[in-house]
Amino acid sequence: MLRLALSTVRTRRFGFAGSFVAVALAVALVCAWFTLLLSGLASAPAVDRFGAAPLVVRMDPALTVRTGSGQNADRERVPLDQRPRLPADAVERVRKTEGVRDVIPDTPFYAQVVGRDGAPVPGPGGGPSLGHAWRAAALTPFTARAGRAPAGPDEVVLDADLARRAGASPGGTVRVVTAAGTRAMRVAGVASPPGRSGLPGQAALFFGRAAQVPPQFLGVVPEAGADPDALAVRLRSAGGEVLTGRDAARAGSPEIGDRLEYATQFLGPMGGIGLFLAVFVIAGTFGLSILQRGREIALLRAVGATPWQVRRMLVAEACAVALAAAVPGCLLGLPLAHLVLRLMVGNGIAPADLHLSAGVLPFAVATGTGLAVSLLAVVLSAHHAARVRATEALREAAAPRRTMPLPRLLLGLAALGGAAPVHLLSQRVGGEVGVAFQYLTVMILMAAAVALSPLLARLLTPAAGAAVAAAARTTGWLAAAGSRAAVRRVASAASAVMLGTALASTALLVADSIESAAEAQSGERVVADRVLVPRDAPGLPASVADQARALPGVAAVSPLRSTTFVSKVLGAPEAMVAQGVAPDAVGAVLAPGVRAGGLAALAGPGTVAVSRTHARERGWSVGSRVRGWLGDGTRADLRVVAVYDRSLGLGDFLLDRSALSGHLHERLDDAVLVRARAGADLDAELGALAARTPTVEVLDAAAYARLARSGLAQSTTNVYVVLGLLVAFSAVSIVNTCVMGTAERAREFALLRLVGASRGQVVRTICLETTIVAVIGTVVGSTIGLAALAGASGALTGSLAPHVPLERFAVVLAGVAVLVLLVSVLPAAMVVRYRPAEALGRRE
Template sequence: MELMISFALSTLRHRKAGFAGAFVALLCAAALVTACGLLLETGLRGGAAPERYAGAPVIVAGDQFVRRTVRDDDGEVKTKAKALSERRWIPASVAAELARTPGVERVVPEVTFPVGAALGHGWESAALTPFTLASGRAPKADDEVVVDARYEGRALTVGSRRYRVVGVTAQALPSQDTVFFSTREARRLAGRPGQVSAIGVFPAVDVAVKGAVAYTGDERGTVEFLGAEQARVMLISLGGALGGTSLLVAILVVVGTFALSVQQRQRELALLRAVAATPRQIRKLLGGEALLISLAAGVPGSLAGILLGFWLRSRFVALGAMPDNLGLVVSPFPVVAALLATVAAAWAAARVTARRTARIRPVEALGEAAMERPKLPWGRLLAGVLALAGGVVLTIVLSNLNTEAASSPVTMLTALVWTIAVALLGPALARLVMALPVRAPGAGGYLAAANLRANTARMAAVITPLSLMVAMTCTILFVQTTMGQAAADQAATGIRADHVLGPGAPAAVRTVPGVRATTDVLRTSVRIDLERYAAQAVTPEGLDQTMDLGVRAGSLQGFGERSVAVSSTAAERLGVTVGSALTLTLGDGTPASLRVAAVYARGLAFGDLTLHHALVAGHVDDPRGTLLVAGGDRAALERAAGGAPVEYPAEITMSNAAVNYVAMGLIVAFCAIAVVNTLAMSTAGRARELTLLRLVGTTRRQVLRMLRVETATAVLVAVALGTGVSLVTLSAFSRGMTGSALPSVPPLTYLVVVAVAAALALAATALPARLVLRRRPDGAIGARE
């Protein structure tokens, strides 16, 4: 073994260029897997540091989870929990109960509510940070406020009421602007009589109150930043799905890279067999090379993955998908896991690609190296057929999935399995293509056609990363456009209102001359059996003049606080019809028992459920919603509203589109690197062939034309295959999510994808070819391959 490792090290030293491609592929794979592991670990173990509650050792607040006790198949009782989307408030009387607890010296109740882009509180809760006054005094009257150090101005307007700034704090929180009101005014503006959002307890003592939870340490940040828990769930889901997809893509790319490397070394390996090297020794040699390359690439790649993880976190923070104070958890586990995965993938790839070369008999070795095998090995053919069958099964499954959580990972997996089938059956597909009677004119075209027919395995190795890049890019991009277009179409058809006003529209707009009807709309989410459903709450008066949900069954006439309308997709999932009872949990954990009044079609634009505004308004953190207005003059509405009407924010089911673009874009970038890597390796490995062509009289221009024709052919085949894979996947996805098998594919975007793939392929071929052709033909023929 030591001898073969030494031999492998020697071959690496003398064939640096040949192994550079494998090194790059493994380095990128290690970085990608490490970054995904960091996201996953942050979701599992991360915590948000408190800001507003940093000065209170204990925060008592509502349980921010909805829980359900279930019994599994083994009879074991378990409790499952899911995060609430809104803040659960607790009775104000809990403060008095806490004050009587032994060891408690002081309790500070807190209310939190939106004030424009800031958060409002009562001045009594300033000690929770703590906030101190830099100038002025505390608010005493109901029309007085204290603002934080970032605020500029002497007055503040909330709705139609104007407040005087009587004090400025010495502090300002990093991620939130703060406004303090008098205690009585804060309780009025919060709109939750007899309730508080949290209670600070001093000093740090153990407290227990029925119906509330005590939070300490970073748990205080979780209750302060409700988005932190949702971000952790997102990171777990995204990190797991992205990590799994990345690993599969990495294995596919690394196997292709090693296959090309071994193919280029057929003569060398055949010569070793001819001089009595055993199959076991050949396998050890290639395994040793893979081990050395993977370690050399995996260590810096894993460390680079840490930097990539920090970059991903910064993008997610910028997109608002996670709070800034949810720090990235960095530990050795993702780094070690990525390194082990990289080594295992490289070793397995090398052993798989070496099986045929190692098994041939010594007397056949040189002949096998000179001629391409006319048929696929039975093992590869069987694996390709199984991959095709897997692609068909996943496509059928995907066409029946109608939720984002279920369809997103299956969509990527479906595209990947189809691409694996293409990779396994690549040589057969290449031979099929080259059997077509098509040939480019001129000597370069003739040589290209001859080369492609004689070496379909090399063409297949080039097609695989190209088709993977096109398939993954189109799938990632057009999943979002398909959902976005479907939601936009439903919103355009379903909104009958002439004007749409943003949050906080004053009551004066309802009395503008010509206004026939107005509808208040709130967006929230609810839980049914722990599953999350997007919901809207509306005022039913005049709803038929402002909104058309596309009711298929039932009616919205007489729609009351105990009524619910359900989208057809949600009704199918829940198994309910008109008249069915439906029990759900509102965003803040409040249970509600309702009756299904109608089933409607336009769930992508208007949410899975439609509830009565009065039922929901008191159970959301921000009761300001959108106002739909039928009739009225635009200019008059602008004057009454103090601002211009805004576009209706149709809720799209794929709500994390930007996050998905950033995350999955890394896989696309990896595929692009694999394309450049493979083509550069393929061209550089043909130095002897290109030099020989120059020696027999072929001009430099003809050689370059030959390579361009070969690359163009590979691009056309790869684009056709990648497009076919993505269309099959997208059609299944669209069928399940929108009911239509026709995905939305913007032609210009698709042409850009194709143009980028072609440009990368041509550049990756032309640059190494020009370097090879710079050598003198008579001096380069004896150079190493």
């Protein structure tokens, strides 16, 4: 059977070429994804801020929450918004540990220089600008390149890169913005780490005296000859988390470490969707290949081949194709990983410190995945072909049966039924979590569509064929008749179009739904006359809100400060966005659509207002108790005083801003909402305030709403990057499937030419058949995308009647139209290049 399988592979070139391409693309996709995933886990910042400290001690930056009970008890970790600081006595306890020579505490805080042009100077690449005590300069180490160390409270040392970009030099004066406000400081010196002018992802300012607060990090320098591993064990027993190597480098550059972690987490679901697509593309391609060989398999059965022998032959063919495709697939996976990495870095998904580290493991996983999926696809597709009797096989090869296999029908109906509870769950959960469920719903519906594709093709082909026949007369009639006679071939080709269209329409339509809803809710919610937002800074000093309150034309001021509130959703802890507001003024500047209770009662540390979607999911109402954890891990027991509607872009919890002060490391606000007195003009007064604090930008309510949309648009761009590549993978599979299906019909089209059809008529017939396939796939795929859009709309607004962004939907249709042209021209050029007699003489 192996010899027969290899012989078949050599003679049926087009069919196996299509399977080869499908497996190679899938292997490349898995290889690239796994390479990026392992690279993200292994990468660290290029320069370690703790490079001079072999050991770093900190508190665990995540909250550990117990879930379940009894034998199902487990623990889950949730990252904290406000990373905890070490106890006040931690320095002494670590210093007294055997083997420790020196302990260097470090507590980074926001500090930003104002340039000569009056604009704040951010860190390199837009990263943070952080202040440290001069003692912490030894952790990198930073050494003075010019000038001296800071000697007084009004002196500062800048890193060399920051000094160059700010136009500052020793002896000069710069304005420095911190959480305490803006003040002029003398530049005592310029420092840099060995061989560099600064850290790659952050600007560093060093002060002679920093705030006396518990440290966030302790750099530990061991004694000469001390064993670092044994010292790490002793330090852990003393309390805290001990970091070394890559972990310490990530902790020292949290902006890079967090982005590396985000990129790794981002690749997880994207890889799952890619693997899902690869399974169905390979299964569809092998299924079409076996379908095209119905007559060959029937003849084998007629001459005495047993079902087991047929299966062995098909499995051997699949192994040969999968193993042959693994080599080019893995070789293609590396440049594909480089392309994805460049896109991720260029769009801000990953930092430039993420470097590819190729190894044997991604190649092995990709090869094994391609082989396993190919074998599974062949076993499932060959089940009926190998079991049918010889005479029935010959009859079915001549006239394919019109019924659908019962197992496939039941599988499709089960998948279709499984989408319903997921949709209902997404509506119950609501909010952005409910929107995320739509991608799971789409995957289930895509599986149902592929399983039921023969039934869908049989239902939709007559209507699509009639439209084509009415538009093109003779060739349209031929295309319609050919499609009706080969529904299973149409279904196989249309499945690839369904997958690509569903994925593309879901990504575009759902993202637009979120952005539009965010902008609309922000426009309705913000009733302030002006909004102060940070410019090139992580936040506004708390003094900005105090200065705004003191202006004579101001009626009400409320700062907004986002943090997190960890509560259990469906039994699992989840960090939800919470917003700190001023209870006495929030009602004058915000209209969040209060349904019950009132925001005026939002005063003190024991009260909270919750969004309608979150309250509905948890069964909360005014007076209910909300238990969870604040952003620094402090347990909180709050009473619901209000339920509101417009939470998108605001958060699911509103808290008293003053009650958060003890749980925030720095007094920085995300925005300050200002309401003017009747007849007052605030522009001049707020302009003067912005001049005193250069990190302040003044916007009106409409501009602030657009800013909310642009922020979401940037985050959804990250999804577009990888989903776009998956859509491209689907597009290539569409071309591959259609070329594969048409190339095997060269004899059929040669007969058409012998009975009088011209080359142009044959080409038009192929194009119109492809159009029928595209229409069926587009209709089903768009329906899946619209179902996801309706689910997202229901989760966000409570209404299943979505707004369809026609311009984005037109992009999907245009993409399908281009593919139709491509997959029509390529096969047509292949089948008309031979003379009819020559084509008939060619081996099948």
